[in-house]
Amino acid sequence: MLKTESFLKTYFLSLNSVFFLLALLPQIGFTQTSEPLITSISARNSISLDGTWNYIVDPYKTGFRDSKRYDFGQETPEEEAFVEYKFQAGNTLKVPGDWNTQKEEIFYYEGLLWYQRTFQVNKKNNKEYALYFGAANYKTTVFLNGSKIGSHEGGFTPFNFNVTAKLREGKNHIVVAVDNERRPEYVPTLKTDWWNYGGITRSVKLLELNTSYIRTFKVQLDIEDPDYLKGFVHLSDSLEENLTLRIPELNLSKKLKTNESGVAEFSIKAKPQRWSPENPKLYEVLISSTHDTLKETIGFRTIEAKDTEILLNGKSIFLKGISIHEEAPFDGGRVYNEDQAKQLLTWAKELNANYVRLAHYPHNEAMVREADRMGLLVWSEIPVYWDILWENSHSYQVAEQMLTEMITRDQNRASVIIWSVANETPQGEARTDFLKKLITKTKELDDDRLISAALHEVRYDREENTKYIEDELANYVDLLSINNYCGWYGGSDCQNLKWATNFNKPMIMSEYGGGSLQGLNGSVDERWTEEFQAEIYRQHVKMFNKIPFLAGVSPWILKDFRSPLRMHATYQNYWNRKGLISDRGIKKKAFYILQDFYKTK
Template sequence: MKNLNNIAIVFFIFFSISITAQKTEYANLLQNIDARQKTSLNGKWDIIVDPLENGFYNHRLQEYDKGYFKNAKMQSPSDLIEYNFDTSLQLNVPGDWNTQMDKLYYYEGTLWYKKDFNYTPTSNQESFLYFEAVNYEAIVYLNGEKIGKHIGGYTPFQFNVTDKLVEGNNFVVVKVDNKRKKENVPTVNQDWWNYGGITRSVHLISVPKKHISDYSIKFEKGKYNTIKGWVAVANSADGETVNIQIPELKESAKATVTEGKASFSIKAKPKLWSPELPKLYEVIIETSTDKVVDQIGFRTITTDGSKILINGEETFLKGISIHEEAAFKTGRIVSAEECKVLLNWAKELGCNFLRLAHYPHSEAMVKEAEKMGFLIWSEIPVYWTIQFENEDTYANAENQLTEMISRDKNRASVVLWSMANETPESKPRLSFIGSLAKKARQLDDTRLITAALDTQGKGDDGNLIEDPLGEVVDVIGINNYCGWYYGDVNSCSSIKWASAYNKPMIMSEIGGGALYGLHGDKNERWTEEYQDELFKSNIEMMKNIDFMVGLSPWILMDFRSSRRPLRRIQDDFNRKGLISEQGMKKKAFFTLQEYYHDMDEK
């Protein structure tokens, strides 16, 4: 361990040498799609299940130029066409296929989606086909022509289809493949359900040919009286003007476009966004051809030794971890209403902080959380043991990081970008995650960098945080399952903690499983009493960690996981939730709620 500490600084210097070259630009994504003119492509899509990928390869396993993406129709009775979307099964988009169709419950492979839609062209407009997320690999075809590919199951992507649309009827076909692969991010081993499909909404977005494509608006780093930002204008000429207005503050600025981007600075003293007062301001961005309106909050997050400061005030993060899984019906969340169910439970619990695990959650989740005053930890699925020495794996991770930050950079609620979860210590891992942290800081130098480290039972009577990744991050996350994966449930309260780093620490995971309604002795696993006793013991442990600035126990609600087959207890669910998938609160919910309530009383 000490040897790894000694090499930490050296490897940090050489991160960019051992990993694919860094890029500094954001992802090519329209910012704030809710403010755009968009046509929903949600609803029923025709689907074909294709486990052998016959619609993609011919019998020589070569990419087939007459595949299912052609959406071919019989022209005469003698034609041989062995598929037909128009008579096929259908699934709802957005949605996962696993919970919509019983025979697809465990399915991992290829499934084809097809949607017909009408289009009326408008002069001086550009059109984008925008996918909020598809899990995992998507190849997109429009009117029988391949228009692009995307890898990664939880971040948005888009294609400019202006020149590929036709007046009247059009059709889009998407080949979706959710097969797990060792080189993917996440890799083959994960403790959540591998939901396949077009899991978030699809839109056809129309914008003026000369349009506002992206923007960043926030406090200048280290200042409370200067709002600074930039606006990217596609297809613009140097010298054109961008107007930025914040009507409630009676402040505005004019900026001049240079090489497609206009930078600005506004002197102002807005009310600060905080969990207690999640104040958002209407911000209007306007050019001669386009106008976008957003709701933006202004706040700062910094550290002071082992403290976290929100708007300069020491803040304790009373949190909970959440998976993007819907209550009651289970399956992937598909609406803002389903997001609100989980968020309201977190508010009832007494939280001001959410760890959105283990991947970027939907834009709806982030925006609804922001309105309700939650601080957010957002992360990419660099999870457990991925291929840290594989350059393509790194490129995939960096792209997911870039798309996450690109989408949510204007959300005041997001305060922590997380690079990884429970990764084993090694030189390649240190290099890999260090490069991601460097990239994140290039894209956004106003938020803090974190990662969840794994410290299961490092000492007989205490835990020392000395993972060399502690040098890289601003805030150390610790996953520690005393009483569940190691140690006796009653031993946790006596564990002492120390850290090699003068940095804030968040206890990013503690917990244990319980089946709602199963009762027994407090030493009997899977009972609510056992889980409750585990929480009580861990809470006593955490009260004595003076450098701990928050916690996000695992987890708000039970969620599906194919790692959890124990019948009559787990039944394909991770049972560490404080609430069952049917919305029933377990005893430990009220224990954590009381702990947070007591903090408020002090």
């Protein structure tokens, strides 16, 4: 897809006529400087910075090394200033969105790209202002009116910076450096089975806040005593302040008071209708302080694992699921709006699914909010994927930060029932210690949901035709989640395959399936045909009926998605073809096999 001549033309235009960069950049590292996350963004006053931004491709990272040659964007730069690069309106990208699918000449590009735009603000003296990014992949550095504001690492979680001191009345200039280069110590690391979409992939907002505001809060049913709602409210500063929590539909109003750290914890007797896939009931919840009011819609439910069952609201439930990548429904590229999210989840509902696994990273907030409304249970995951550098302290720090941002953003979403800390990681002491620390951190942040990690190493006894789940990590998670590709990467008699374990826990078949090129037909023995894929699904249905501790499945995957690993020119062409739906939105035969199975569960 990449046209070399077109790319070189764009590149040299960039280096000769379009840089608008920064005067204060002798040494810029990527030490994390974003601040504690602000949540409930849709409930706050804000200015959207979505739309058209100027951009420059910078593969040599010149902008971070040579600060003397750049116009920093003053409206009237001095004529004698040595300015070699300046942004121009001709090179533009849409935000939110990945750069790969917007510009053919940078479809394969991995590296540094600079974004720039101006915006107007009627700045008020009694307000605080914060820049909020839904996500940008992978390393992001933000500059406002000539000053570095901060940086963030991680491609799929939100971050924000207080910019009150640097924001101007009237016209403001923002420059954002985004670098999606892959490196061994990053999370994920060098190799992934999905496209490394670069750019500002989710919305950007300027938040207008009161000088003291509600930074975040949580309210959920108490798993220990479901007749009570429990939670906390956290102010932006350390103030002892009176608060009110109200749920009008329940005629509930509770006075609270924060401690010297600006935190109020509470437990309130209440009996809301329970949120479930059959009844995705949401309540309006209002929290008010002296200076601020937030309004959210929240559902209330309990989730727990008991022996080999998953209990939703105290009742056993079988998770009828499907895995989903954050790939746009028809044209590819990163999902960035509610319509795209709704289409993917609508296809899941058409499967008769009650659950989705959002792989292998936190998806757009629109996905989990839409799942709340549609009644779909959610597995949410951080991209601790395959061969992370388990003994690298930076890798762990980034993983824990992503975990914290994911949980903080979505802690009020009733749909989210599983936090996953990893996918298909090789067994070993360093790996298990790394993940045990993440599990401990998860429990500290949120003890109301189940914890899992998708495993794939099992012991196979050929004589018994049995797979044994023995991974040490299973001691520390709530669910036995197994990725298994019988019929595709090995074995053919999947229907007679047996499973065993000494862990008295529920099992989810978190991945299974096989590839097919939509429209290619043949026999059930002919790889890449729709019939071959459908037969894998038929055999798995028969196998599932023989696993007494099976509590759910989420086959791989809803829709074909782009991947650099999938290079077969005839059948893949850089698409993973394991989808039940093609990249053009056409359902394959296996879709209907799974749909019929879910009707019976």
